[in-house]
Amino acid sequence: MWLRTTVYLFLLTTTVTFAQLSGGTPSPSVPAQSSQPSTIPVGETSSKGNAKISGYVVDSTLTKAVEYANIAVYNTATDKLVDGTVADDKGKFTLTKLAPGSYRLLVSFLGYNAKPIDNVVIAKGQTKDMGVIRLSASTRTLNEVTVAGTKALVEDKVDRLVYNADVDLAAKGGDATDILKKVPMLSVDLAGNVSLQGSSNVRVLINNKPSSILAGNLADALRQIPADLIKTVEVITSPSAKYDAEGSGGIINIITKKNTLQGLHLDVDGGSGNRTSTLGLNGSFRKGKLGVSLNGNGRGVYNPSGSDLNQTTFLGESIAPVRTRQHSDGFDKGLFGQYALGLDYDIAKNQSLTGGVRFGVRNLSRDQHLATSLLKGDIVGAPSRRDVNSQDLSNSVDMNIDYLHTYPGTGDGPQRELSISTQYSQNHLTNNFDANNLDTLGILTTRQRNLNFNTSQEFVLQVDYQTPISQAQQLEFGAKETYRRVNSQYQYLLAGPTSDYVVDSQRPDGSLLYDQNIGAAYLSYTLTTHNKITIKAGTRYEYTSIQASAGGQGPISIPNYGKLVPSINLSKKLNESTTIKLAYNRRIQRPNVQDLNPNFNAANPYNVSIGNPYLKPEITDRIEFGYSTYVKKTYLNLTLYSRLNRDDIQSISQRSDTLIGAVVSRRSNIGKEYNYGTNLFATVNITPRWSVNTNIDIMYRYISGLALDVSGLSIPLSNTGVRWGGRFDTQIQFDKGWAIQANLGYRGKDIALQGYRIGFAQYSLGARKAFTNKRGSIGLAAENFLTNGMGFTSVLNSAQFNQDFRQYIYNSSIRLTFSYKIGNLNGAKVKKGKSASGEEENS
Structure with missing residues (x-):
């Protein structure tokens, strides 16, 4: 009382x-x-x-x-x-x-x-x-104090942390990576790769659903999602049993903005800069029981690239090492797009049907000019030149139909619900390259072509049921069937300066057919006690069966496996402003299509990558303690965690046995990985119009596995180190619709089994002016504008080779942004639905 x-x-x-x-x-x-x-x-x-x-x-x-x-x-x-x-x-x-x-x-x-x-x-x-x-x-303003409503930047819930991206003033004209850079516990490197508390094995969802758009290059796919369309980002480090077990590092759930108002509206957002340009449309129509939404976003990229490769390969004690020196200049250009159509219909008072189709396209072309020199002992080989055009193309589609039936209940507690969800996804991926080899005088000598086509399909059927046992207890259970098929076809062709292409006899045509079935069932129980303790415990069992075959060698023997995935989340509210949490869960990281594809990618013949269809899943056990509190105008969130990965999936590099001076990298289950870390996030509302937030993370990593010595025999190898990073953001709103935001961040050295990657810094500054009618705005955003670019170095060391690869990232950018809203909306009923991931979503 x-x-x-x-x-x-x-x-x-x-x-x-x-x-x-x-x-x-x-x-x-x-x-x-x-x-x-x-x-x-x-x-x-x-x-x-x-x-x-x-x-x-x-x-x-x-x-x-x-x-x-x-x-x-x-x-x-x-x-x-x-x-x-x-x-x-x-x-x-x-x-x-x-x-x-x-x-x-x-x-x-x-x-x-x-x-x-x-x-x-x-x-x-x-x-x-x-x-x-x-x-x-x-x-x-009264006595120089401004009274205004302010939405919290971060919300702390029992099983997740929610970042309200629609508060971000600098988002206009940006993409999802610009938002993720500012989310607590997340890190984004210069290439756009995302990690959660030091792990890159994260499961990314869009509106609680997996998407084939994200199945290819995740960094590129995230750049297809406009920042203006993102409402919140949910960071789920300890997912409940309702979620798929996939994603050893946790789950990132991107919730896009939706409209539940009657009428017709259209939002136009765009931006133009020296590196990228974007144009997005977001519209909806609702009348009575029927709602329709349509949004699309296009993005153009035009950006130079470059790299330097210095590596030494050791061939034996009595043989002089080979030193490879290579410089690359290039230019990337591409067009990206994402389009989504959504429908929802109220069948009856307690029944609803929702559906949607989401399309994604990616068309990225990279032109590279490679200059390579080999030094064998004291002998300097003739320099070689190679011009390469790489094509990274894809088109994807996701289709879903979901049915929800709610039952009348009593009281204010959870209601009884039955949901049936289906989803079909398909992704066509092309990774081809054409290469021209030239002599020292620049005369064309030979041509090479690699054709690499991949098709992945996924079908999901899921049934979920939840029912309250009492006002303080809830029971949830369900089942899910996921069918996946990956079909890869690849071919190497050779030709002279003018002759037709013929099949490369040293690299025969290859293929991979990989079928994966995942049957899952879960049970989850939630209890809230009178002394404000919330317990959410559950278990999920997933059985995976695999059938695979490779062209030329027939069936591949990959054992089936069943995994029990328990989870428990405890939350205790100490007072109205302070909460503590304790969580444990187990996760599974299955290999993706790039990990499995055995195509020999030799666009750069001295730095080659290849997939591995024999990969086993990576198993992760994780324990986390969390503390959050409000102290006057400050919100603090502290997390301590430990994470153990077994059958850890990482790239292992070794000396090439066929091309002198080259190194080949292959994905493998290397062994174990231990991580112990902490994350501190704070946001301070200095005034109702001025806020500051900062994020600091520190992690100790130990990795152990097997590598090869100079004679090719397996030897134990380990590496250890501490990685730290931090970020600082501030946002200020002024009168007459003006606002500015600044960001500064640093990510420290990252540890791998055979080496490390150096740290880097990023910064940005943005300003925005809202129109007086509040229907639109115009802004200017700049990133890393004090330099043209920066070097991003990876270092690998082993008994067989040493490698120093420096990639130049030209990320200095300035873009002009605009947005405008058209249309008239009225009130409509808000309802809730379920997705194929099993989590509740608003529509």
């Missing part, structure tokens, strides 16, 4: 104070009441009846809902408060058990003018829909 009274007094004080500042009526508001409230703290006793009032609170610009708005109900005759509630995070509110009569509503929220609605008359048993209630923003 004391907690309820405290919360009420806080809301009452906030509403009255703001109403006085904004010129609104100084009337109180009350928090949401339970379905059977025992008392109303002020005014008269709550009326008893079966009538209802509902509505939807939105910003007067009609671009967003007003989350957690306060709704107070007054008796018209007595002007006494009789009931009240708080809207949900979509602006939806419902008042139940009202007696017939005439009422006055007062709708208010911090940062908006309070809005009274008079003469709301309801009859017995009537449900009165107020439709859309528009609140106009109000910012007023």
Whole structure:
């Protein structure tokens, strides 16, 4: 009772104070009441009846809902408060058990003018829909203190950390990697590769669903998602049993913005800069029970590239080593696109059907000019030149149909739900290259071509059921079947300066057919105790069967395997501002299509990569402790974790036996990897318009496995080191729609089994001006603008070779951004659905 009274007094004080500042009526508001409230703290006793009032609170610009708005109900005759509630995070509110009569509503929220609605008359048993209630923003300075509503940048939930990307002012014209760089516990390197608490084996979802768009090059795929379209990023380091076990490092769930309002609207966003240009369209139409959404984004890339390779290969004690020196200049150009169509329909009051189609295209071309010299002892070989054009092309499609049936429940606890989800995905991937070999005079001598086609397909069928056992307990269980097929075809061709291409006799044609079936079932139980302890425990069993064959060698023997994946999350609320967590889970990292593809990628013949169809899954056990608290204007989140990987999947490099001076890298299950780390995130709201946040992570890593000595025999190898990184962001809003944001980050040296990769720094500065009608904005963003680019060095050392590979990243960029909103929207019902990943989503 004391907690309820405290919360009420806080809301009452906030509403009255703001109403006085904004010129609104100084009337109180009350928090949401339970379905059977025992008392109303002020005014008269709550009326008893079966009538209802509902509505939807939105910003007067009609671009967003007003989350957690306060709704107070007054008796018209007595002007006494009789009931009240708080809207949900979509602006939806419902008042139940009202007696017939005439009422006055007062709708208010911090940062908006309070809005009274008079003469709301309801009859017995009537449900009165107020439709859309528009609140106009109000910012007023009193004694040099500005009162304005501010949305939290980070939210800490029982099993995840939520980063509210729609608060990011510098996102306009950027992509998903620009957002992920700022999310707690995540790191993004200069090539766009994402890691979670030091692990790159993360599972990335879009709106709780896996996508074939992400099945190819993840870094490129993330750049196809415009930052303006992202609402939140969920970091799930300890997923519950409902989630697929895949992703040893955890899950990153990208939630895109959706619209649940009636009417038609279209948002146009774009940007143009010296490295990239983007243009995005995001529209929706809703009428009655049917909703349709369509969004698309195109991105053009034009950027130089370069590298230096210095490596020494050792052929034996009595043979002089071979030193390879290579310089590369190149230019990347490409067009990327992503397009999505979504439909949802209310079949009945408690039944809904949703579906969608998402298309993705990638067309990246890289022209490289390689100059290579070999030094065999004291003998300097003639330099060689090689011009290479590499094609990285893909087109993908995801289609899903989901059905949800909710059942009437009692009280305010979780409701009973049944959901059936299906998804089909297909991705066509082409990685070809054409190479011209030239002599020292630049005359063409031979030509080479590698054709490499891959098709991956996936079909998912999932059934989930959840039911409350009591007000404080919930049971969830379900089953899922996933069928995957990967088909790779590759070929090497040779030709003279003018002759036709013929098959390379030293590298015969190859293929890989890889079928994978995953059957899964899970059981999850959630309990919330009277002393504010939440326990979410469950287990998931996944059985994987594999059938594989390679052209020329027939079936490949890969054992089937079953894995039990337990998880438990404990959360204890110490007080209203402090929470501690303890979690354990087990995860599985299955190899992806690039890991499996046995194509011999020799676009650079002295630095070759090859896949491995015999890879086993990587198993990870993880323990995590978390602490979060609010101290005045500061939010702190501290995480301590340990992670053990068995059958760790990493690249192992060795000297080539066929080409002198070359090194070949191959994905392998090397052994074990131990990680112990901590992450500290803090955000400080210095004023309602000025916020600062910082992120620091430190991790100790130990890796052990097998490598080859100079004679080719396996020898044990280990490596250890500490990696640290940090990030600092600040954001300031000014009058008349102006805002600026700055970012500075550093990522330290990263450890691998055979070497390390050096650290790097990144920084950015952005400014934005919103139009006076609040329907659009224009901005300017700059990244790493003090230099043209930077070097990014990887160092490998073994008994067979030493390698120093320095890649030049030209990431200095400036882009002009714009956005504009078109259309008129009205209120609509908000409903919830389930995805094929088994997690709840709003639509």
